Amino acid sequence: MTSYFLKRVFYMALTLFGASILIFFLYALTPGDFVDTSPKLTAERKLELKAMYGLDKPVVERYFIWMKNALQGDFGYSLQYQQPVMSLLNDYIWNSFLLAITSTFFTWLIAISIGVLSAARQHSWFDALVTIGVFAAMSLPVFFVGLLFIKMFAVDAKLFPAGGMMTIGSKETGLAYAWDVVQHMFLPVTVLTLLSVGTLTRYFRTNMLEVIQQDFVRTARAKGLKEKVVLHKHALRNALLPAITLLGFELPALFGGAIITEKIFNWPGVGQLYMQAFSVRDYPLLMGFTMFLAILTVIGNLSADLLYRVADPRVRLK
Structure with missing residues (x-):
């Protein structure tokens, strides 16, 4: 090791x-x-x-x-x-990281849950709805979904703030401050999750369909195990292995993909810095941010390899 x-x-x-x-x-x-x-x-x-x-x-x-x-x-x-450059990135990168890690958590949670159910109920009405929803989510551009959500939930319904990270002039602290941030991040996190969950759901569904047709799953069913145990303890554990490879690219992709989302919702993250630096050719800042994404990518790949061992004890790292 x-x-x-x-x-x-x-x-x-x-x-x-x-x-x-x-x-x-x-x-x-x-x-x-x-x-x-x-x-x-x-x-x-x-x-x-x-x-x-x-x-x-x-x-x-x-x-x-x-x-x-x-x-x-x-x-x-x-x-x-x-x-x-490091001072600037340190001031803004954590705001972007908050969006990225939250949307990644909900993306994987939703994708695993829906992917497993869709594979278990192949060719059902639920599977058909999931397929339609997945392709619809994959085909929508981020700026359209972001502006649509602002129109529906911020302007018309007035349920959530239209942009920013906190209310202008707010001096809240503690739980009140945290709740203010949560309200402001709801729409951008929802947009990022919605646009990311489609591909991952399709991936989990395909992996689960391949796994549940294998002999060890049929053996587990023949032993009289409950379907929930067969799906979640036996099939899902094996279906996770190919998907773990994607985890190494999730955070770098979200930091890159959140640039437009941060611009739409005026979120004070590193995406705003990148867009402004690109427009005026502030190359030191651009190089620093791009190098940060490269570091995230190699760390993510290493983490994915180590997670193989956690997901399947039979895997040996050599």
């Missing part, structure tokens, strides 16, 4: 090194940057700023400087916000 973990950490380091090269040169070789595109700066001031931030150096030298600083936890300085 220890040797496997150390080997995977070594591969993770190599993967992140390759990702850092792609990320840096993708942005560094793109024509123009924050200084070049600023209309209020004179040519002399642009040259001063480029020298100050090291933008006048050769691109290869800039990469090694950026990589050296990144290994020390310094991903550069945001030219737009005039703050260190």
Whole structure:
């Protein structure tokens, strides 16, 4: 187990090194940057700023400087916000993480529950409704669903706030503050869950249909076990194994996919920072956020491999 973990950490380091090269040169070789595109700066001031931030150096030298600083936890300085990139990400990333982890929890809970029932009742009216709902959810664009929910639940019904993370001017603390945040996050979490649950439900349904046709499931039924025990203790445990692979990509995908959702609901997350930084070509911030997604991806893959052992004790990590 220890040797496997150390080997995977070594591969993770190599993967992140390759990702850092792609990320840096993708942005560094793109024509123009924050200084070049600023209309209020004179040519002399642009040259001063480029020298100050090291933008006048050769691109290869800039990469090694950026990589050296990144290994020390310094991903550069945001030219737009005039703050260190890590400080900005630390201020906003937890708001995005709150949306991502909450929607991931509800997505998996709903997808597993509906997928198992749909597979157990194949070709029933419930299975047909699930299939229609899954394809409908997969075909709807996020901006349409987000604006529709704001119109229905915030503007017309006035059940939930239309945007933001908390009520403007609110000085609530403790449970009152937590309840205010929960009310504001209800609509964005619902949108993210609705748009993510379709694909995962279909995946669980397919896995369950394959598993319940295998010999060990028929043997469990022949022993007289209850159908609920057969489905949840025997079939679901085996159907989870292929789905665990998807778990490694869930959080990075949600952080990336939540960018539009955060913009629609004016949620103060890292998606807002990314969109604004992209519009003004604040490359240090863009590189820092993209590198953060790469780190999340490799950590997610490692977590998925370790979860294989938890879901099925027969799996040996070598």
